[in-house]
Amino acid sequence: MKMRYFLSLALALSAMPLFATGLHAQETGTDQSPGSAPAPAPAHDRLADRYYDPAAMARAEAVMMNGHGNLTYSQIRADLAEVRVTGADKGYHFEGEAWTGNVNRFVVATRGEGDFGSSGDRGAEKGRFKEGEVQALYARALGPWWNLRGGVRQDFGPGPQRTHAMLAIDGLSPYRFDIQGALFLSQRGELTGRIEAAVDERITRRLVLQPRGEVNFSVQDQRDRELGSGLTSIEVGARLRYEFTRQFAPYVGVLWTSSLGRTADYVRAEGKSASSAGVVLGIKVWL
Amino acid sequence: MPAIQFHRRQLLQGAAALTTLWAGFASTAHAASMPGARELAGEEITLTIGQTIIQVDGRPARAVAINGGVPGPTLRLRQGQKLRITVINELNEDSSIHWHGLELPFQMDGVPGVSFPGIPALGRFTYEFTITQHGTYWYHSHSGLQEMMGCYGSIVIEPAQADPAPPAHDHVMVLSDHSYVHPAGILRKLKVDPGHYARYPQTLAGLIAGKDQPLKTRLEFARMRMDPADISDVTGKVFRYLINGRGMADNFTAPITPGAPTRLRFINAGSMTFFNVRIPDLAMKVIAADGQPIVPVEVDEFQMGPGETYDVLITPQDRAYTVAAEAMDRSGMARATLTPRPGLAAPVPPLRAPVRLTMRDMGMDMDMSHGGGGMDMSMRSQANAPDVKLGPGVDMIAPMPVDRTGDPGLGLDKIGHRVLTYRDLVAPEQNPDPRAPQREIEMHLTGSMDRYLWSFDGVTMSEAHHPVTWTTGERLRITLINDTMMGHPIHLHGHIFELVTGHGDRSPRKHTVIVQPGGKVSFDVTAIEGDWPMHCHLFLHMAMGMMRVVKVRGA
Numbered sequence: 020m021k022m023r024y025f026l027s028l029a030l031a032l033s034a035m036p037l038f039a040t041g042l043h044a045q046e047t048g049t050d051q052s053p054g055s056a057p058a059p060a061p062a063h064d065r066l067a068d069r070y071y072d073p074a075a076m077a078r079a080e081a082v083m084m085n086g087h088g089n090l091t092y093s094q095i096r097a098d099l100a101e102v103r104v105t106g107a108d109k110g111y112h113f114e115g116e117a118w119t120g121n122v123n124r125f126v127v128a129t130r131g132e133g134d135f136g137s138s139g140d141r142g143a144e145k146g147r148f149k150e151g152e153v154q155a156l157y158a159r160a161l162g163p164w165w166n167l168r169g170g171v172r173q174d175f176g177p178g179p180q181r182t183h184a185m186l187a188i189d190g191l192s193p194y195r196f197d198i199q200g201a202l203f204l205s206q207r208g209e210l211t212g213r214i215e216a217a218v219d220e221r222i223t224r225r226l227v228l229q230p231r232g233e234v235n236f237s238v239q240d241q242r243d244r245e246l247g248s249g250l251t252s253i254e255v256g257a258r259l260r261y262e263f264t265r266q267f268a269p270y271v272g273v274l275w276t277s278s279l280g281r282t283a284d285y286v287r288a289e290g291k292s293a294s295s296a297g298v299v300l301g302i303k304v305w306l
Numbered sequence: 307m308p309a310i311q312f313h314r315r316q317l318l319q320g321a322a323a324l325t326t327l328w329a330g331f332a333s334t335a336h337a338a339s340m341p342g343a344r345e346l347a348g349e350e351i352t353l354t355i356g357q358t359i360i361q362v363d364g365r366p367a368r369a370v371a372i373n374g375g376v377p378g379p380t381l382r383l384r385q386g387q388k389l390r391i392t393v394i395n396e397l398n399e400d401s402s403i404h405w406h407g408l409e410l411p412f413q414m415d416g417v418p419g420v421s422f423p424g425i426p427a428l429g430r431f432t433y434e435f436t437i438t439q440h441g442t443y444w445y446h447s448h449s450g451l452q453e454m455m456g457c458y459g460s461i462v463i464e465p466a467q468a469d470p471a472p473p474a475h476d477h478v479m480v481l482s483d484h485s486y487v488h489p490a491g492i493l494r495k496l497k498v499d500p501g502h503y504a505r506y507p508q509t510l511a512g513l514i515a516g517k518d519q520p521l522k523t524r525l526e527f528a529r530m531r532m533d534p535a536d537i538s539d540v541t542g543k544v545f546r547y548l549i550n551g552r553g554m555a556d557n558f559t560a561p562i563t564p565g566a567p568t569r570l571r572f573i574n575a576g577s578m579t580f581f582n583v584r585i586p587d588l589a590m591k592v593i594a595a596d597g598q599p600i601v602p603v604e605v606d607e608f609q610m611g612p613g614e615t616y617d618v619l620i621t622p623q624d625r626a627y628t629v630a631a632e633a634m635d636r637s638g639m640a641r642a643t644l645t646p647r648p649g650l651a652a653p654v655p656p657l658r659a660p661v662r663l664t665m666r667d668m669g670m671d672m673d674m675s676h677g678g679g680g681m682d683m684s685m686r687s688q689a690n691a692p693d694v695k696l697g698p699g700v701d702m703i704a705p706m707p708v709d710r711t712g713d714p715g716l717g718l719d720k721i722g723h724r725v726l727t728y729r730d731l732v733a734p735e736q737n738p739d740p741r742a743p744q745r746e747i748e749m750h751l752t753g754s755m756d757r758y759l760w761s762f763d764g765v766t767m768s769e770a771h772h773p774v775t776w777t778t779g780e781r782l783r784i785t786l787i788n789d790t791m792m793g794h795p796i797h798l799h800g801h802i803f804e805l806v807t808g809h810g811d812r813s814p815r816k817h818t819v820i821v822q823p824g825g826k827v828s829f830d831v832t833a834i835e836g837d838w839p840m841h842c843h844l845f846l847h848m849a850m851g852m853m854r855v856v857k858v859r860g861a
Binding site: 046047048049050051052053054055056057058059060061062063064065066067069070071072075076078079080081082083084085086087088089090092093094121122160161162163164191192193194195220221222223224228265266305 | 400412413417418419420421422423424450494497498499501502506507508509510511525528529530531686696697698699700701736737740741742743744745746747754756757759760761766767768769771772773775776777780782783804805806807808809810811812813828829830835836837848849850851853857859861
C-alpha cells in the first residue's frame with residue numbers, strides 16, 4: 020500500500036514539468052508541433068529558364084537526371100575456372116557470366132567442362148571438350164535481393180545439343196546464401212532444371228571457405244542425353260580461396276559428384292562410376 | 307610490459323613524425339611557389355578549374371584542381387560585400403562551382419541542370435551575388451565526380467562588425483579523401499562488388515578469438531542479409547585522408563602561440579568519409595556549426611559528415627599537438643600538426659578498433675521499454691513507410707527509427723571522453739523565424755546495399771519526375787527517416803534550417819545534417835524561392851540517385 024503511494028507520487032512529480040510547459044504554452048521555435056496545412060500543387064517548371072537559355076537548361080537537366088541514378092555498368096566474371104582431379108582422371112570446368120546494365124541487366128552466361136584425359140586413355144580421348152552451354156538473358160530485379168532471368172540457352176559440344184527457353188530466379192537468401200534456380204524447356208519439349216547454392220564464410224580477411232552445391236533434374240527420360248527422369252545428378256563441394264584481391268582469388272577444394280537414378284544406370288552402362296570424389300584447383304576472377 | 311611497449315611505440319611515432327616535419331615545412335614553402343595564391347579576397351575573384359597531378363604522401367595522383375591546388379584557394383570575404391567570381395573551366399568536360407552553405411539567389415547556386423546550365427568545357431561563367439552571412443563555408447564542383455578528385459576550396463567570411471578580440475591564429479582545416487585511382491573506377495567497383503573496399507570484415511577467426519560480435523548477433527545480421535562491418539563504402543583501402551591537401555606523411559603544419567586562443571575551422575570536404583576529429587591532450591571549444599555561431603561547448607572529439615563544418619577554439623600549451631581526423635570506420639587518418647616552433651611534433655594516436663553496427667543502427671532498438679507493441683517489426687514493411695516505393699532499391703524499412711540527435715555518432719558512444727552530439731548545439735540568439743511549422747513532410751532515406759542503389763522514398767533522382775514542392779515563405783518541418791544501415795549527411799542547398807532538438811527558438815542552425823543509421827532527424831525551415839537540390843553529401847550516394855530537387859514557388 021505504502022509502496023504504491025510513493026510510486027504514484029513519483030509519477031506525478033515526474034510528469035509535472037511536462038504539465039507546466041503545456042499549461043503556460045511556452046513552446047517556441049522548433050518545440051512547437053507542426054500544423055496540417057495542405058501541400059501546394061506539384062511544380063514541374065524549371066525556374067532557371069527565366070535566367071538562362073531554356074534549351075541549354077533542358078540539355079543540362081537531362082544530363083543531371085541521367086547522371087544521378089541511371090548510368091550503366093558492366094562486369095565479366097568467372098566464378099569457377101578449375102581443374103578437377105578424380106583419381107587418374109583430370110578434367111576442367113568453368114562457370115561465368117558477363118552483364119551490362121544497372122538494376123535490370125542483360126546477361127550472357129556460360130558453363131562447360133571437358134577432359135584432359137586419364138593416363139590409361141587412348142590418345143583420341145585426350146583433351147576432349149565434353150559439354151557446354153551459353154545463355155543469353157534479360158535479368159529483371161524482383162526486389163532488393165532477387166532477380167528473374169529469362170532467355171535462351173544453347174548447348175554446344177560434341178554430345179547431343181538442345182536449344183532451350185529458360186526461366187531462372189537468382190539472388191541472396193536470408194543468411195546470405197547465393198541461390199539460383201533455373202528451368203529449361205528444350206525445343207523438343209523436354210523440361211529440365213537446376214538448383215545451385217553457395218555461401219561465403221570468411222575465415223580471415225583474405226581466406227574464404229565456400230561450400231557449394233548443385234542439383235539437376237529432368238522431367239522426361241532423355242536417352243540421347245543420358246538423363247533419366249527425376250533427379251539426375253548432384254554435386255557438392257567446398258572451395259577455400261585466397262583473395263589476393265577481391266578480383267583475383269585462386270582456390271583449392273574438394274568435390275563429390277554423383278549421378279542419380281536412371282541417369283546413374285546410363286553412366287554405369289558405359290562402364291563408368293556413377294559417383295566420384297576429387298580435388299579442384301582454380302581461380303575466381305572478375306574484370 | 308604493455309606500458310613499456312606503449313612508450314616505445316610513442317617514441318617511434320614521435321621520431322617518425324620529427325623526420326617528416328622538416329619535409330612538411332619544406333613542402334609548405336614549395337606550395338607557396340605553386341601557381342595560384344592560397345587565399346583570395348576582394349569583390350573580383352577568378353578561379354580556374356583544370357587537371358593536374360598532385361603529390362599525396364610522395365605518390366602522384368590525378369586531380370581536378372582549382373587555381374592549380376588541392377584544395378583550391380581559401381576565399382576570405384566579408385559579410386555584406388558584393389562578390390563577382392569568374393570561374394574558368396579548362397577541363398574538356400562541363401564543370402561547375404557550388405557555394406556550399408551560402409544563402410544566395412538560386413540561379414547562382416551552381417548546380418548544372420537545376421540552377422544553371424553548367425560551365426561548358428573550355429568556357430567560363432561569372433557568379434554574382436552579395437554575401438549576407440558570416441562564418442566558415444566551402445565551395446566545390448557539382449559536376450560528375452570532380453569534387454572527389456579535388457575540386458573544392460574553403461570560404462571564410464568575416465562578420466560585418468569585426469571581432470574586437472580576434473584569436474591569435476585562425477587556421478582553415480579542410481579534411482578530405484583522395485585516391486590514386488579514378489573515382490569512376492571506385493564507383494564501378496562498388497556497383498559490381500558492393501563490399502569491395504571492406505577493410506575490416508568479421509571473420510571466423512575473429513569469432514573463435516572472441517572478437518567482434520558474438521555468433522547470435524552475427525546470425526541475426528546474416529538472416530537480414532546485412533553486413534554489420536559495412537561502415538563506409540569507400541575506405542582507407544583506396545583513399546588517402548588529407549588535411550589541407552596533405553597526407554599523413556606530408557603532415558600539414560600550422561603555427562600556434564602558447565596560451566593564446568587559436569581558431570580552427572574544420573570543413574569536411576571528403577567525398578565519402580565521415581571524420582572523427584580530436585586533438586589528443588587538448589580540449590576543443592566548439593563555437594560554430596555549419597558557419598552558424600553556437601553557445602560554446604567544450605568537447606574532446608566530434609564526428610562530422612561530408613558537407614559539415616565546425617569551428618573550434620583551442621588554447622594550447624607550449625608544446626606540439628596532433629590534429630587527428632580518423633575515418634569513421636577506422637581505416638585511416640588525416641593528420642596535421644600544430645606547433646609553436648618548427649621542428650616539433652606530437653605522437654600520432656593509433657587507429658582505434660573497427661566499428662560494428664548494432665540493432666539500434668538497423669532501426670530496431672529492442673531495448674526500449676515500449677518495445678514493438680503493435681508495430682510491425684519486420685524488416686521491410688510498407689505499413690512502416692506508406693509513401694516509400696518498395697522496389698529493388700529498398701532493402702530495409704527501419705521498423706522503429708529513433709531520434710538519434712543525442713547520439714555522438716557511429717563508434718563514438720563508448721569512447722570514454724566528451725563527444726559532441728547535435729543536442730549539445732544551442733544558438734546564442736533567437737532564431738530568425740520562430741514560427742510553428744505549418745506542415746510536416748516525411749522523407750525516407752532508402753537504399754540497397756547489395757545493389758548499391760541510393761534514393762529518397764525508394765525513388766532515385768533519375769526517376770523523380772515529381773519534385774518536392776514547397777511554397778515561398780512557408781515554414782516546414784522536414785523529418786528525415788534513415789531506412790538504411792549507413793549514416794547520410796543530407797544537405798539542402800540555399801537554406802539554413804533549425805534542428806529540432808528541444809532547444810525551442812535557440813535551435814542550432816545548419817545546412818547539412820547527418821541522419822544516423824536507423825535514426826531520424828527533424829528540422830524546421832523557411833522556404834526560399836528557387837529550385838534547390840537536396841541530397842546525400844556522400845558523393846557516390848548522390849550519384850546513385852539519393853537526391854531531389856525542391857521547387858519553391860510563390861503562393
